[in-house]
Amino acid sequence: MSDSQKNDLYTRAGINDLAEFYRTKFVSDEVLDARYFKPLDRFDMRFARTMWVYDNVRAGSSVLDLGCGAGMLALLKRKHVVLTGVDVSPECVLAAKRNGYDLALTANLSRLPFDDGSFDYVVSLDVLGHVEFGDKDAVLAEVKRVLRPGGVTMHGIECTDRSSRKDYPEMSPEELRRFIEVDGHVGLEEEQEHATRFLKVFQHVAFEPRYTLCLSSEEFLKQADGYGLKFEADFLEYLRGLSFKERRAFDMAMGYVFSRVSDLGIPLPKAGLYVFLKASDALLGPFYNEHRDRSGLSAGRETADLLPCLDRNSQVVFDDGWYEPNLLPPVARWMGERGRVKFQVAEVSEIALDLTTHLPDLRARPVTLEMVLNGVRLSHFSLFSHSWLNLRVAVPNSLAAEGEFELEIRADRTWQARPTNDATRDDRELSIAVCNIEIRGQKSGIGGQKNPLTSDL
Amino acid sequence: MINDVESILNEIRERIRADHDPGGVPVTPVQSETAKTSLAHANAENGNGESLIRMSAHLTTTSRAWDRLPPMYSNRKGGTARLELWIKARLKSMSHWFTWEQVNFNSAVHHALAETLHALSAYGQEIAGIRAELRAELPELRAELRAELRAELRELRAELRAELRELRAELSELRELGAELGAELRKESESWREELDLRDRELIALRASIEVLTTEIRKSDADSQARSAAMETRATESAAAIREEIDAARMAMTSQLAGLAGELRESDQQLREEQRVCFKQLSLEASEASVAADRGRRVIESRLDNLEKSLSNGEK
Numbered sequence: 085m086s087d088s089q090k091n092d093l094y095t096r097a098g099i100n101d102l103a104e105f106y107r108t109k110f111v112s113d114e115v116l117d118a119r120y121f122k123p124l125d126r127f128d129m130r131f132a133r134t135m136w137v138y139d140n141v142r143a144g145s146s147v148l149d150l151g152c153g154a155g156m157l158a159l160l161k162r163k164h165v166v167l168t169g170v171d172v173s174p175e176c177v178l179a180a181k182r183n184g185y186d187l188a189l190t191a192n193l194s195r196l197p198f199d200d201g202s203f204d205y206v207v208s209l210d211v212l213g214h215v216e217f218g219d220k221d222a223v224l225a226e227v228k229r230v231l232r233p234g235g236v237t238m239h240g241i242e243c244t245d246r247s248s249r250k251d252y253p254e255m256s257p258e259e260l261r262r263f264i265e266v267d268g269h270v271g272l273e274e275e276q277e278h279a280t281r282f283l284k285v286f287q288h289v290a291f292e293p294r295y296t297l298c299l300s301s302e303e304f305l306k307q308a309d310g311y312g313l314k315f316e317a318d319f320l321e322y323l324r325g326l327s328f329k330e331r332r333a334f335d336m337a338m339g340y341v342f343s344r345v346s347d348l349g350i351p352l353p354k355a356g357l358y359v360f361l362k363a364s365d366a367l368l369g370p371f372y373n374e375h376r377d378r379s380g381l382s383a384g385r386e387t388a389d390l391l392p393c394l395d396r397n398s399q400v401v402f403d404d405g406w407y408e409p410n411l412l413p414p415v416a417r418w419m420g421e422r423g424r425v426k427f428q429v430a431e432v433s434e435i436a437l438d439l440t441t442h443l444p445d446l447r448a449r450p451v452t453l454e455m456v457l458n459g460v461r462l463s464h465f466s467l468f469s470h471s472w473l474n475l476r477v478a479v480p481n482s483l484a485a486e487g488e489f490e491l492e493i494r495a496d497r498t499w500q501a502r503p504t505n506d507a508t509r510d511d512r513e514l515s516i517a518v519c520n521i522e523i524r525g526q527k528s529g530i531g532g533q534k535n536p537l538t539s540d541l
Numbered sequence: 542m543i544n545d546v547e548s549i550l551n552e553i554r555e556r557i558r559a560d561h562d563p564g565g566v567p568v569t570p571v572q573s574e575t576a577k578t579s580l581a582h583a584n585a586e587n588g589n590g591e592s593l594i595r596m597s598a599h600l601t602t603t604s605r606a607w608d609r610l611p612p613m614y615s616n617r618k619g620g621t622a623r624l625e626l627w628i629k630a631r632l633k634s635m636s637h638w639f640t641w642e643q644v645n646f647n648s649a650v651h652h653a654l655a656e657t658l659h660a661l662s663a664y665g666q667e668i669a670g671i672r673a674e675l676r677a678e679l680p681e682l683r684a685e686l687r688a689e690l691r692a693e694l695r696e697l698r699a700e701l702r703a704e705l706r707e708l709r710a711e712l713s714e715l716r717e718l719g720a721e722l723g724a725e726l727r728k729e730s731e732s733w734r735e736e737l738d739l740r741d742r743e744l745i746a747l748r749a750s751i752e753v754l755t756t757e758i759r760k761s762d763a764d765s766q767a768r769s770a771a772m773e774t775r776a777t778e779s780a781a782a783i784r785e786e787i788d789a790a791r792m793a794m795t796s797q798l799a800g801l802a803g804e805l806r807e808s809d810q811q812l813r814e815e816q817r818v819c820f821k822q823l824s825l826e827a828s829e830a831s832v833a834a835d836r837g838r839r840v841i842e843s844r845l846d847n848l849e850k851s852l853s854n855g856e857k
Contacts, residue, residue: 393825413815414822438818472814520821
């Protein structure tokens with residue numbers, strides 16, 4: 085199949101509005117903002133590709149995220165990177181901005197709106213597999229143009245294995261439609277083919293097949309159901325039966341193994357699924373952990389001390405009773421039956437927060453909530469309405485200056501938002517969503533510091 | 542002698558009586574027979590005589606003792622006794638001037654009371670005389686009154702008997718009249734009953750004929766009634782169904798509108814709440830950004846200062 089024949093794959097798959105297609109596929113309410121990142125999430129399989137980039141990017145450099153989507157590289161802000169994103173979908177651009185990108189623009193990837201040599205790094209994750217074959221070289225040329233001399237480009241690219249999977253020309257129209265409809269993959273090539281393309285543009289190219297061993301539970305099921313990859317049936321059945329928390333535990337274990345494989349530099353065999361690729365005109369450094377500095381991931385140090393709101397403070401620990409932050413809007417965390425927040429503060433006189441719930445039949449069956457601080461009940465009340473409630477709870481003087489605090493919120497019932505919708509697999513047990521948790525006190529300041537807003541720093 | 546014994550006995554009797562009478566005083570016999578008789582008579586006539594008798598007894602005491610001093614005596618014997626009595630006799634004669642007025646007073650009281658007793662006795666006698674006269678006249682008056690009353694009673698009886706006779710005569714007349722009227726009424730009622738029986742029989746016959754006619758009419762109208770009833774039922778049902786449909790549609794529309802209004806209100810409220818919370822989040826983020834910027838500026842300034850210092854040190 086020639087490139088021109090391959091170029092109309094979107095059209096043949098019935099996808100005429102590319103921006104709309106990617107909006108529906110990749111724009112979500114997921115919060116990727118670095119300020120909401122939990123240190124433990126570095127082992128989450130969801131962030132495995134992000135962590136590879138994170139460990140290979142120099143702190144304080146400028147990075148272009150090609151096909152930024154909702155902003156999967158937002159975590160790079162923890163390394164004080166100047167982060168720019170481009171995407172074909174305006175909604176994705178908005179989501180990337182929302183997640184903390186310094187600049188995000190709508191643009192065709194083969195005509196980037198940047199001056200020559202603008203970036204130290206040009207990065208893409210899960211993008212080049214979506215670029216049609218005829219555009220791939222143009223995109224790589226643009227990457228080279230906007231990259232500074234000696235700059236490095238890094239890519240996570242979806243691959244195919246023609247020995248086990250049909251190539252596009254071999255697919256019937258229906259097969260092609262179904263295949264492309266899953267993710268919009270119109271430019272899948274084998275690992276070596278990708279490397280060959282890059283070698284046409286860059287002097288040095290290195291690549292490593294990844295995702296040979298470790299996939300998230302969701303990815304296992306997608307590969308099996310969407311792409312027809314063969315996995316043991318009982319294993320797939322087991323994965324389908326996992327609850328939200330079990331899936332998260334599975335993904336964390338997979339992410340941990342993924343991370344260790346990278347750390348130890350263990351080469352993986354070709355799997356025809358995914359490849360990490362680095363290219364540059366300069367000599368390439370180590371493939372993994374070239375600029376590893378994870379200090380920004382753990383305690384927020386400087387910036388964390390400044391935040392008057394617990395939600396975005398990395399010194400504050402939200403336990404497993406809380407789910408990842410969601411854009412409702414605003415950005416809020418859903419809670420299960422109970423959630424704990426641990427924080428250190430010199431003095432607390434009042435805790436203020438906003439909360440809401442989407443529980444059904446709330447008027448008939450109100451949800452009862454209990455707020456406990458260091459084992460002492462602060463408040464006990466019921467929610468009868470779905471609207472946001474601004475709650476202010478006074479802290480008794482006996483607790484006010486204990487230094488270390490654990491705020492626990494308990495709900496008497498939960499609700500599965502869409503338990504019957506197999507497509508979403510959102511089987512989280514939700515009770516309330518909480519945001520804007522503010523600690524007020526005469527000497528309040530997270531981490532034992534003074535309140536930054538009143539600080540004379 | 543006999544009079545003395547009698548007076549002593551009277552005195553004893555009166556004392557015994559006085560002992561039985563708690564408010565009484567010892568009574569002594571009166572001095573004169575007239576007074577005694579009149580007092581006894583008065584005593585026999587009424588209770589007031591008792592007090593007069595007791596007064597008379599007291600007066601016997603005063604008549605005996607109004608001018609007397611107590612006798613002189615001594616418990617000693619011999620010469621001392623004589624000396625004592627001699628002294629007392631001297632003192633008695635010496636104290637005569639002292640008791641003189643008392644003796645006079647006693648005398649006056651005694652005589653005044655004696656006069657009063659005489660006056661009261663006289664009144665008592667007069668009253669007893671009047672009472673005796675009245676007692677003598679009383680049988681005659683009673684006989685006269687009884688005779689008058691009997692005569693009046695006889696006259697009244699005669700009059701009542703005459704009236705009773707008249708009433709009985711009237712009653713017998715009325716009874717006769719009632720019997721005549723009852724007989725007439727009985728005759729009339731019998732004739733009416735006969736007429737009513739006749740009318741009843743006629744009515745039964747008429748009812749039977751009416752029933753026959755009604756049955757025929759019913760039979761003839763049954764089909765048309767059934768048709769009209771069916772038509773009416775159908776029309777009622779269809780009207781009710783249409784009405785129900787209209788009501789249901791109206792209700793549905795109303796409830797939908799109410800629901801829509803409620804939803805709109807709720808969504809508006811939720812949007813407002815979301816907006817408030819979003820603004821709150823934005824303001825918090827803005828605060829954080831401003832603080833971070835301020836801190837960054839201060840760090841840069843301090844670094845610039847350090848750089849300037851190091852440059853100046855290098856120039857030197």
